[in-house]
Amino acid sequence: MVRFSELPPEFWREFKLWRIVRNEFSGLSPPGNFVGSFNYPYINVGALVNNDSEDVTILDNPEEWFRRGLTQWDIVRLRSRVILTRTRASIKSLNNPIISRVQELSIGRNSVDVEVRLKKLMLRALADDYHAPLGNIGEVKDLRITSNVSTERVVERLINDHDVDTRTAVTELYRSSIPVSRIQRMFAVGLLGDGRFRRLVPTRWSITAVDSIISDYLRNKVVDHGEVEQIEVHKMEYMGNRYFVILMPGPWRYELIELKMPGSVWNRDGNSPRVFTDYESVRDMKGYAESTGGAFYAIRLGILEYLNKINMQASVIAIREVTPDYRVPLGIWQAREAVRNGMGVNARRFSSANEMINYVNNALLTGSLWLGHSRLIREFRNNLVRFLT
Template identity: 80%
Template sequence: MVRFSELPPDFWREFRLWRSVRNEFSGLSPPGNFVGSINYPYINVGALVDGLGGDAAVLDSPEEWFRRGFTQWDVVRLRSRVILTRTRASVRSLSSPIIGRIQELSIGRNSVDVEVRLRKIVLRALADDYHAPLGNVGELRDLRITSNVSAEGIVERLVNDYDVDARTAVIELYRGLIPVSRIQRIFAVGLLGSARFRRLVPTRWSITAVDSIIGDYLRSRVVDYDEIGQVEVHEMEYMGNRYFVILMPGPWRYELIELKMPGSVWNRNGSTPRVFTDYEGVNGMSGYAENTGGAFYAIRLGVLEYLNKINRQASVIAIREVTPDYKVPVGIWQAREAVRNGMGVNVRRFSDIDETINYVNNSLLTGNLWLSHSRLIKELRSDLVRFIT
């Protein structure tokens, strides 16, 4: 989490609009929600509401932000219209009337009219590498839904199925073409899974959980495909983040190397790049990607979607270079959408791994720094030595 004082002035200036908001108002929920993680299991949970008017449907839709080519500041300005109308609850308090209304609007595929009564409103920035920024928080007294909530049949069926487990429900929604961000939203407010295990899930956890579940499902298909025939490098760039995804012949293995340059949002005052890595072997990963966090699962999802599309498996090195142009954290959605939309678009093919390494070294702003941190390159070279001897 980034402290409000650490964000550039251009960020917090946008949120002055809310100084005129009253304690009672009508507005539209995109729909959207946010579930906090501080003081778990007693947390803040709330609905996102637009009280300024405009196209509310786009306020909580990362897939649409990418499609429209939004910049970091476009997202900040957009989210400055949103107020988080929240209340405090136990993660198991699913019977609360207000929680029930937040759940109801959260399944919607279109904007929902709401009436809100607040105890107070405060200016408090919420920004990190998981979720889109928020800077307006209202302590909720009451929330009423004043329009019909419309949802797809598959959403209604799985929300009302108390026997299916959450993992199966997430996969069914994904296969039913429900956007990933909507699945994450529904998951966060405890609407998926068997009855005894349903509970509120902090938004940052729900984002990673859904990315991980979908990725595991895709990986289970990929490992049965033939290996890719040659080395490929897929390149994409978005919001000051540069991605190089190297696909190599071999069984499914995956590592993410993050290079966070001095002056970027996560290394503002550093003098050298900060390097973070995580690795998943042939048999998957035991535990959580502690070093790269949500980025590991978001980028993996995009890579696995592409491999499923071409019916191939590969050994994968994904490199994320965070440049000083990435000034405001807008959420891990930008990595997911950049990779899943960029795979297969800007591709270079090479005859061997050494040629590939030279190309990547010359293309990265951080040069060959990544190479000494790559476990997969070490494994490939070790395999080659054993083969020769």
């Protein structure tokens, strides 16, 4: 989590310009929710609402943000219109009346009319590498839904099925073309999985859990495909983040190397890039990607979608270069959407590993720094001899 004082003036100016909100108002939820992690298992949970008449469906919709080509400051301005109307509860408090209403609106595919009574409103920024930013937080006294909540039949069926396990529910929603961000929203407020184990899940955990479950499902399909025949590099850039995805002939293996440059949001005062890596072998990863966190799973999802699309598997090195142009932490959605929409768009093929390495070294602002941190390159050098010139 980034401290409010550490954010650039452009960020907090947008939130300070937010007009005074009355303690009682009628508004709309995009729909959206937020579940905090502080003081777990007694956490803050609430609905995201807006009290003006403008289009609110875009306020909590990362897939649409990418489709519209919104900039960092577009996102900040959008999120300055969002109020988190929260209450504190145990993760098991699913029968709490306010939480039940947050659950109800969270399944919606369209905006939901609400009436809100607040105890107080605070300006307190929430910004990190998992969540889209928030800055307006209201301690809620009461929350009422005043319109019908519309959703798909598959959503209704799975939230009412207390026998299906979480992985099956998440996978079926994904296969039914429910947007990833909506699945994460339902997961966070305990609407999916075996009824005995349903709990509130902090949003940052639910984001990674859903990315992980979906990409596990996709990986299990990919390992049955044939291997790519050439070395490929797929390049994409988004909001000051640069991505290079290297596909090499071989069985599915995956490595993420993050290079966070001096002056970027996670290395503001550094003199050299900060490097973080995680690796998944053919036999899967044991435990959590501790170094790269949610980015590991979000980027993996996009890569595996592409490999399933072309019915191939590969040994994969993904490089994320975070430049000083990335000024505000906007959430891990930006990595997911950049990669899943960018794979196959700007790709180059190489006849040798040396050619690929020279290309990547010249294209990266950090040069060859990645090479010394790549476990997959080290493991595969002998296996790639037939590609060397």
